[in-house]
Each structure stands twice: as structure tokens, then as C-alpha cells.
Amino acid sequence: MTTLRQRTFQPASRACTGRQTTIHSVCGYCATGCLLTVQGAGDAAPVPEGIVNTGAACPKGWEALTVLEAADRGTHPLRRDERGRWHVLSWAEAIHEFCKRLQSIGQRFGPASVAFLGSGQLPTEEIAFLGSLAKFGMGILHGDSNTRQCMASAVTAYEQAFGFDAPPYCYDDLELSDVLFLVGSNLSIAHPILWSRIRKSRHLRRLIVVDPRRTETAMVADEHVALVPKSDLELFYGIARVLLERDWIDRGFIDAHTRDFDAFARHVRTFSLEQVAARTGISPARIERLAEWIHTGERVSFWWTMGVNQSHQGVRTAQAIINLALMTGNIGRPGTGPNSITGQCNAMGSRLFSNTTSLLGGHKFTDHQHREKVARHLEIPLESIPTQPSWPYHRILEGIVRGEIKALWIVGTNPAHSWIHQGFFRDVVDRLEFLVVQDMYSTTETARLAHLYLPAAGWGEKEGTVINSERRVGRVRRVRKPPGEAVADFTVFRRIAEAWGCGRHFKHWTSPDAVFPLLASLTEERPCDLTGIQSYDQLETAVGIQWPFPASAAVRDHPSTTGRRLFEDGRFYHADGRARFVFDAPREPLEIRTERFPYRLLTGRGSAAQWHTQTRTAKSSVLRQMAPTSVYVEVHPEDACREALRPGQTVIVESARGRLHASLAVTPTVPRGSLFIPMHYPETNRLTHAAFDPESHQPSYKDCAVRLRPLEPWDGV
Ligand code: SF4
Incomplete structure (x- = not known):
């Protein structure tokens, strides 16, 4: 068995290579959590000592820094006027606008009238700050994360x-x-x-x-x-x-x-x-x-x-x-x-710290003792903690349609592309009195709809921690300055807290490394106990640490710290220590194929070079060459033959909600009667059907009824 001592590597994460400082950082794309060497000049490469990736990385990791140099990075806060023209604002003006508009809406329509949507792409410290600022500081009741879409x-x-x-x-x-x-x-x-x-x-x-x-x-x-x-x-x-x-x-x-x-x-x-x-x-x-x-x-x-x-x-x-x-x-x-x-680099951090479905640090909003503990640790009034979890993502959007939610603050995610049934999402946005988008890029499908845009730093431009799929906490590092006036989301939250008038609740939230011990202390005696992690340095020396990692020396010195699994003692987290068999009668799919829409549409990842809405990966010329740049649909040869369609031909795929033009890829890899379109193209979710799991409220992206036909002259292009 490899011991913690054996698997640490020396020298630690910072090595001087000539004139440039080399720093080790966990990759900011997927939840594998590969350790990369990053240099400010634009190079990223896998670290041989990385426990997770042992010297390998996928193309996205190698190109992780390149995408920061894109021309459409947001460099200044922007306000969109009634005629759709953008105006550059100073940060002071932007934060004033943010607070004035949201406070006005809150005063007129109540605390449920403003909601937020966060992201599993943010470091844990920022995820926690967003959820805590929104709920404990600004009095917002409802917020969710894009992790609802995957986990x-x-x-x-x-x-x-x-x-x-x-x-x-x-x-x-x-x-x-x-x-x-x-x-x-x-x-x-x-x-x-x-x-x-x-x-x-x-x-x-x-x-x-x-x-x-x-x-x-x-x-x-x-x-x-x-x-x-x-x-x-x-x-x-x-x-x-x-x-x-x-x-x-x-x-x-x-x-x-x-x-x-x-x-x-x-x-x-x-x-x-x-x-x-x-x-x-x-x-x-x-x-x-x-x-x-x-x-x-x-x-x-x-x-x-x-x-x-x-x-x-x-x-x-x-x-x-x-x-x-x-x-x-x-x-x-x-x-x-x-x-x-897990999918996103910090979906696991979001699950524990986004303050949406569960209360900060793996607690429950509905549990009085949990609320008391969180209030005590954060030194905030108990009454500032809601007694119920947020509405899930789709309920928030439905709340907008009903007119109960008037303002939405979206941070680090692109739902105008990724949300199921895009037409519905566009309708939702049209009903908002105020939409704020905080993102690295000012050109995402969602940012273009905003009334106020706040420019954020990206991975490589800020500090924090992420938690990978095997529950391993690791560091992400700042190796370069964000462009123009862009700042880390953490800094945006600090500025908002001060301007909103709730800065006193966040007096300890001065920097990510100041917040981390606070968050770790919150997890005490929870299954995700992180109290054994005292500092960022400890994370680096151990090349990441899995939870649970309580402060007791017995566990901290356990020889299998670098590769631990849960339930080795057969005890589960229910009060009686027993796992439950949970089961149900199968449900029928929520959209049935018909004569008019005879195919089932499956969506999913297209290639290792593409990430979600391609907000970042499309910015890399290397990654762009590794996948088709425009939308394509895969169809079984027998279906193509029956429809008299040829490979490469432009076709129309249509559902009851919308249509798209796609290039036809004929392949036996899709089942007969089904089509496959990668999720990375903005058109894909024009087709999908807004169906959800009743327990998790996760969208069902992989099952809607569509039809397929050749592009006709009257269809246009
Ligand atoms: S995207 Fe995932 S697999 Fe690729 S380098 Fe990053 S963490 Fe590793």
C-alpha cells in the first residue's frame, strides 16, 4: 500500500524554471481532476507526479491556458440599454446598478423575486461565497447550480x-x-x-x-x-x-x-x-x-x-x-x-457548498441544529438562514414564467445554450425585469441577453480549491492576470457584499485562502469532514486530499490516505448505519414517438476536445481542429436509406419545439430509430423536451421525439 509520505512529491508545487515560475494546478474542465503544470506565458502540461493523471492529460488540459487569450474575453462591466446597445461601466457603476436594481425588485416583490444560478466550474470558495452572499446577505430565497443538469x-x-x-x-x-x-x-x-x-x-x-x-x-x-x-x-x-x-x-x-x-x-x-x-x-x-x-x-x-x-x-x-x-x-x-x-471540475464542491439544495458544508436547511451550527461558524444571525432549500432550476424558471421571479443573476454558466428546450428558456428571459450575467466571456449566448454583464476571471487567473470525482480536494492556481478590468468572481462577491450593506456578515471572507479553513471547519462531524486540512500548503504537499479527512490524527495518518474508499466498515450514513434498497415501478418516457416524430433523439458528448457549450474550447484553434465546428446528426444506415439520405447531406431535424439544420453522418453506431446530436452546438437544445426526473429534478436530455428530412429549397439555409 502506498503511503501518504511516499506519494507526496518534492519539491512542492512551485519550481523555478529559468525566468518563469511553474505552478501546479488542478485542471478546470472535468471532474477527473488532473494535475497540470501551468505557466503564465500560456503553457499547460500534465504533471508526472499527479496522483490522478500520472503524467497524462486530454487535449482540453493541454490547451487550458490558450483559451484565456480569446478576443471576446469580457474586459469591462457592460450595461445594455433599451435599444440593445452596450455601454461600458466602471466597476463602481456596475455594482451600484446591480444593487439598486435587485434591491428595488426585492422591495417591490419580496425575497422570492430574485434568484441566482451558479456553476460547478467555480472553485469551492467562490461557490460558497455566492450561495452565502445571496442567501445570508442579500436575502435571496432561491438559487441553483448548473450541476442540476449533470449530477x-x-x-x-x-x-x-x-x-x-x-x-x-x-x-x-x-x-x-x-x-x-x-x-x-x-x-x-x-x-x-x-x-x-x-x-x-x-x-x-x-x-x-x-x-x-x-x-x-x-x-x-x-x-x-x-x-x-x-x-x-x-x-x-x-x-x-x-x-x-x-x-x-x-x-x-x-x-x-x-x-x-x-x-x-x-x-x-x-x-x-x-x-x-x-x-x-x-x-x-x-x-x-x-x-x-x-x-x-x-x-x-x-x-x-x-x-x-x-x-x-x-x-x-x-x-x-x-x-x-x-x-x-x-x-x-x-x-x-x-x-x-462526476462531470464538471467542481461539481463535487458545488454539491457540498453551493448552499442551494443542501445547506453549506453538507448540512440541511430544514434541520434547526444544522442552521445553528452554520450561523455560529459564520457569525451570522440564525434568522438569515432559510428554513427550506431552494427551488430546483426548472422551478426557478417556471417561477419566472408565473411572474413570481423578476430578476436572475447567472454566474459562470450558459443556460441559453445548455438548458433543455431552449425556446422555453428564451421566453423565460424575455419576462425578466433584470438579468445579470457574470462570466469570462461577454459573447456567450446567455451574456448576450443580459441587461448587465460583469467580467470575470477564468481558471488560471484565480485561486481556490476544487473537489474531484473521488472526493479529492485540490488547488487551482492563479498564474496570470485577467484581461482589462475583469476580476475573480470572489472579488465581485466582496464588492457586492459591501455595496449591498451586508459586508459585516462576510468580514472573514477576505480571500479564498482565508475562507477555506472556515469552510473546512463547517464540515466538522459531517460525512464530508475536512477539518484535517489546515491549509492550502497541506493540499499541495499531499497532491490533494480526499474527504472525509477529520482532524483526528488517527485518520490523518492512515496509510491509505491517497486512495481511500467509503463504507469499508459496512456502516452507512443513515441513523441506523444501514443502506437502503430503493426501487420503484418504471415510468414511461415523457415524450412518446409518433408517426409525425418517429425518431428518438439522443444527445451527449461529441469528442474529448469539446466541453459543454464550447464557451472555452471553441477558442482554441487546436481543439477546433479536433471536432466538427458545425452541428451534425448521426443516423443508422438503414434509417438513412429509408429516408433516401446521403452522408454529408444537409438535413433538417425537427421536434415539436424547434428545428435545426445539420450535416448527416451515417453510422451503425446509433441504434435504428434513434438519432444522435452532440450537446456542444447551440442548436441542439432547440429540439429537447423539458422533462425532468421527479426526485432529482434533473433534465432528461437524452429522450425526445424528432423527425428527419432533407433540406428543401424552401427551407432556406
Ligand atoms: S479535461 Fe478532465 S481529463 Fe482532460 S486534462 Fe482536464 S481533468 Fe484531465
Whole structure:
């Protein structure tokens, strides 16, 4: 076992290379959390000593600094007048405008009339400052984060099953499994560094990919389970039934560490294999074989991403995966676990500190003792803490439509591109009295709609910490100055706090490194306890530290600090220490295909060179060359033939909500009757249907009904 001491590297993170200072920083794109060497002049490169990436990075990491030099970086605050013309403001004028307009709306319509939307791209200190300033300082009731779009189903699934939002694994488990399931995850392009760890495993006997598409990842798996889209819940219930009937379960683990198994067993017995096969397209014999792989595996792990989370039943599907792990005792041991891989670089920080669904530091708004603890630590009045969590993202937007919310403050996210059913979002924005957008770029689809734009520093231009998918806290570093008058979001929040008149609540929030110990102290005795981390320097020396990391020396000196997994003692976070089997009847998809709209549209990541709305990645000439610059649609050859369409032809894809023009890519990797369009193009969400998981309120991006036809002369271009 590698010890903490062995895995630290010397000299620490700052080394002088000639005239330039080299600094180590966790990458600011995905939640893998690769450690990069960054230099102010524009170079970024993977760090060989990085525990996570061990000297490798995907193209986005190599190009991480280049995108900061884009010509459309916001350099000054801007106000848009009634005729749509932009006017440059000083920061004093901009902050005055911000406070005057929002306070006026709040006074006229009440505290629920202003809302905010944050981002899992911000460091934890900024996420916490936004949520605390908005709720405890400005009196805003409702706010959410763009993490609702990618992680909410996993969060809810873990909370209900384990008693806390706790992804249980460490990345070492990727290399320690002998049977490994990837569910709804195109890992080779979405998380290429994690994929490389699977590829170098010496233990893996069987890699099974469950995905309707024959993705780049599925192509090299030992087994591709190409199920009917959105039938994964039934598939996992069918597998559970086989495990149960063959008595391939870990009765000792179930009895000692779980609850509600008998009810779950009764539930899955109602799913005959013939019925599951008819729904999923996977034969009974194949379902039995999948169960057999789980049974014969010594260390079985299940990893999932957006194919599960972004669904009308994402929570129950994630829990069906969790149930397979629990009933077979594949949790809390090396190479096991029901493991959700996070998307954004600090989605995990947002989950704990955004102050939206949960109260700062992994607490509950509804718990009086939790509110008292947070008020005491932050030295703020107890009454300033709301007693209920925020409305989720889509309820906030619906509140705008109803006229209850009049102003929206959007920080570091681009919903005019990324939100499901874009036409609805545009309608929402039109109803706002005041929209503020705070972002690195003044040209995002959302920033262009703002009444007030505030220019923010980006990754590489500010300090803080992020938490990666394996719960590892690491540092992000400032290596260059932001352009013009742009400042770190942290600085914007400080200026707002002073101008708003609530600066006294934030007297300790002077800098990210001053805030970090405050946030760590808040987590005391919570499952995410970070009280053992005393300083940023400690994070750097250890090359990141996973939570929990309480202040007790016994844990701090634990030899496996660099690769720890949860639940090794079989104790979960519910009061009785037991995990729950949670299950439900499958729900029908919320938009049914019809004769008029006969295809099912799947959306997802297009390539390793593209990130979400391409706000940053499109700024790199290197990354631009690695993926098509304009929207394309993938269609199965038989469907293309039936529609008399040729590869490369411009087609129209249309749903009940909108249409787009796309170049046709004919490929057998998509199932018959389905189309695939990457999410990175601004047109994609013109088509998607605003359906949500009822538990997590996460949008279901991967299932709407569309039609496909050639571009006709009367369509225009
Ligand atoms: S985007 Fe993700 S995989 Fe790529 S370098 Fe950054 S952290 Fe690593």
C-alpha cells in the first residue's frame, strides 16, 4: 500500500524554471481532476507526479491556458440599454446598478423575486461565497447550480440509499476490478484519463458497456449491451431477479448492513426475463450471463455518468445500480462500488457548498441544529438562514414564467445554450425585469441577453480549491492576470457584499485562502469532514486530499490516505448505519414517438476536445481542429436509406419545439430509430423536451421525439 509520505512529491508545487515560475494546478474542465503544470506565458502540461493523471492529460488540459487569450474575453462591466446597445461601466457603476436594481425588485416583490444560478466550474470558495452572499446577505430565497443538469440524480440516489451524497470509490478501483460495468458512459472521450486507467488494469477480466450507442468506449469493451434507450432500469431489475433466483447474493452483507431487501426482492420478482427482454431488446440468456459475470467476479464495480443521470427516472436507475452492488456485497472493498463519475471540475464542491439544495458544508436547511451550527461558524444571525432549500432550476424558471421571479443573476454558466428546450428558456428571459450575467466571456449566448454583464476571471487567473470525482480536494492556481478590468468572481462577491450593506456578515471572507479553513471547519462531524486540512500548503504537499479527512490524527495518518474508499466498515450514513434498497415501478418516457416524430433523439458528448457549450474550447484553434465546428446528426444506415439520405447531406431535424439544420453522418453506431446530436452546438437544445426526473429534478436530455428530412429549397439555409 502506498503511503501518504511516499506519494507526496518534492519539491512542492512551485519550481523555478529559468525566468518563469511553474505552478501546479488542478485542471478546470472535468471532474477527473488532473494535475497540470501551468505557466503564465500560456503553457499547460500534465504533471508526472499527479496522483490522478500520472503524467497524462486530454487535449482540453493541454490547451487550458490558450483559451484565456480569446478576443471576446469580457474586459469591462457592460450595461445594455433599451435599444440593445452596450455601454461600458466602471466597476463602481456596475455594482451600484446591480444593487439598486435587485434591491428595488426585492422591495417591490419580496425575497422570492430574485434568484441566482451558479456553476460547478467555480472553485469551492467562490461557490460558497455566492450561495452565502445571496442567501445570508442579500436575502435571496432561491438559487441553483448548473450541476442540476449533470449530477442531481446521482446526488439524490446516494442520499436516499446511503444517507448522504457520498460517491464511495477512489480511482484505484478502476484498476482493481475484475468485472467492470460502464453504464451510460462514453468514458474514453468524456473522461479519457480515467479510461486510460481501466486500459492499463492488470486485473480486469470483463469490461461490459451498457449503452444504446456503440460508442468509442463500447467498441473496445469485451461486451456491449446495446439496450433500447431508456430501458436500463428494467435491465437492472432483470439482472437483480436472476441474482436473487440463483441465490447469487451476499446474504451476510444484506442482513448486516442494509434495509428493505425483502421488499426489493418482491419487487424484482415481478419482472419476468421475457418481459425485460421485450422492453430492453436484451435476450433472457444475455441477462442471465450479465448476472453470472457479477456472480463470478471477485471485485465488481459499476460506473455511470450522464446516460443514467439525465433521464426521466435517473434516480431510480442509479439506485438500481446501487442495489446490484449492495445485494452482492460489492461495496467498501477494493475494485467494487456503485460509482457515479462526476462531470464538471467542481461539481463535487458545488454539491457540498453551493448552499442551494443542501445547506453549506453538507448540512440541511430544514434541520434547526444544522442552521445553528452554520450561523455560529459564520457569525451570522440564525434568522438569515432559510428554513427550506431552494427551488430546483426548472422551478426557478417556471417561477419566472408565473411572474413570481423578476430578476436572475447567472454566474459562470450558459443556460441559453445548455438548458433543455431552449425556446422555453428564451421566453423565460424575455419576462425578466433584470438579468445579470457574470462570466469570462461577454459573447456567450446567455451574456448576450443580459441587461448587465460583469467580467470575470477564468481558471488560471484565480485561486481556490476544487473537489474531484473521488472526493479529492485540490488547488487551482492563479498564474496570470485577467484581461482589462475583469476580476475573480470572489472579488465581485466582496464588492457586492459591501455595496449591498451586508459586508459585516462576510468580514472573514477576505480571500479564498482565508475562507477555506472556515469552510473546512463547517464540515466538522459531517460525512464530508475536512477539518484535517489546515491549509492550502497541506493540499499541495499531499497532491490533494480526499474527504472525509477529520482532524483526528488517527485518520490523518492512515496509510491509505491517497486512495481511500467509503463504507469499508459496512456502516452507512443513515441513523441506523444501514443502506437502503430503493426501487420503484418504471415510468414511461415523457415524450412518446409518433408517426409525425418517429425518431428518438439522443444527445451527449461529441469528442474529448469539446466541453459543454464550447464557451472555452471553441477558442482554441487546436481543439477546433479536433471536432466538427458545425452541428451534425448521426443516423443508422438503414434509417438513412429509408429516408433516401446521403452522408454529408444537409438535413433538417425537427421536434415539436424547434428545428435545426445539420450535416448527416451515417453510422451503425446509433441504434435504428434513434438519432444522435452532440450537446456542444447551440442548436441542439432547440429540439429537447423539458422533462425532468421527479426526485432529482434533473433534465432528461437524452429522450425526445424528432423527425428527419432533407433540406428543401424552401427551407432556406
Ligand atoms: S479535461 Fe478532465 S481529463 Fe482532460 S486534462 Fe482536464 S481533468 Fe484531465
